[in-house]
């Protein structure tokens with residue numbers, strides 16, 4: 001395999017799908033050497049097959065707003081790779097969603113899910129619908145319209161959607177309700193459900209908690225004490241909230257959170273139950289702004305239109321959206337002595353920023369390793385649903401610890417180069433080898 005040749009062909013086939021092409025290139029660069037040691041992969045066309053989704057559904061989602069006006073959004077489900085289990089991955093509702101976004105997310109999800117050690121293939125879906133400023137009734141109607149089209153293509157052993165940006169417990173509830181009505185079955189076809197109808201304990205917290213367990217392992221492995229370290233977090237949604245909660249519990253001090261409107265600097269720390277829960281209030285307001293935090297807690301300052309990466313911190317955790325940390329930000333973080341960066345959002349760093357961290361010996365974890373706790377807990381929800389039981393907080397948390405620790409170990413095994421652990425390479429090789437092995441065994445399909 002020659003990465004540049006494959007990328008040139010893909011660029012011709014899928015022009016303008018920049019996020020998808022970025023995600024594919026990152027994986028191919030990491031696995032090139034290992035791949036070329038396996039001529040049987042080349043003969044079986046593994047790369048050509050693994051970069052293309054198994055199938056994509058695209059559909060119209062018409063819905064009526066509270067004033068009676070009709071809107072039309074586009075809905076998608078990308079069933080990316082089903083080699084190791086049913087398709088599994090979230091649904092994103094955000095104005096920025098395109099097919100390229102969901103293809104990149106589905107591609108990443110395939111390797112992430114392989115890393116969890118659970119039997120899940122990769123998928124992703126969503127819509128360019130923006131929940132911002134929409135009423136509860138509008139959101140319900142949109143979710144229902146979305147599932148009216150999608151329901152025939154999903155199922156507990158076929159494809160199991162969950163939440164992502166813009167889709168939380170409320171939206172999963174609405175989508176599950178409509179699915180149940182149409183399919184006439186009460187099964188684990190969605191994860192992230194409410195506790196009263198098959199949801200798993202800890203699912204809301206799992207992405208952020210899992211990311212911090214991963215960061216904890218990175219620190220232990222490199223002799224860094226997490227206690228007292230300063231942390232900058234971007235975002236203020238569910239994932240950021242989980243990360244802030246666990247970082248604080250582990251003794252670190254989170255000094256920044258952010259929104260599309262700018263960032264909050266709270267030098268004392270986002271470290272009391274009132275401050276942490278205020279993040280949930282901000283999210284529930286539906287306005288997508290973080291500024292009110294500074295009105296509520298006068299010790300904090302709001303910096304409009306700026307990103308938290310300009311602060312001097314030990315640890316940076318992008319928790320919002322793809323490509324939210326660029327090369328300029330990476331340089332600034334390094335200048336300020338950052339020790340560790342972990343993507344809690346999917347592909348939170350631009351390709352050049354990620355390369356900059358690894359090239360400069362800064363510990364850097366890619367999203368597919370660091371944020372896998374969310375989908376891992378979804379996998380545990382599927383297991384509980386299939387067994388018709390529900391596990392306690394302690395049981396799920398024990399699993400989550402174990403899974404994050406296993407992922408870390410896989411990164412160490414495949415990513416070690418001398419003293420430095422290249423987590424990007426480690427995660428990509430470990431994830432790829434598992435999926436490739438399953439594909440080889442199943443013939444050309």
Ligand code: 2IT
Pocket residue numbers: 088089090091109160161162163164165191346371372374375376378
């Ligand atoms: O990016 C992700 O891993 C998620 N949005 C969670 C997917 C899931 O199926 O729980």
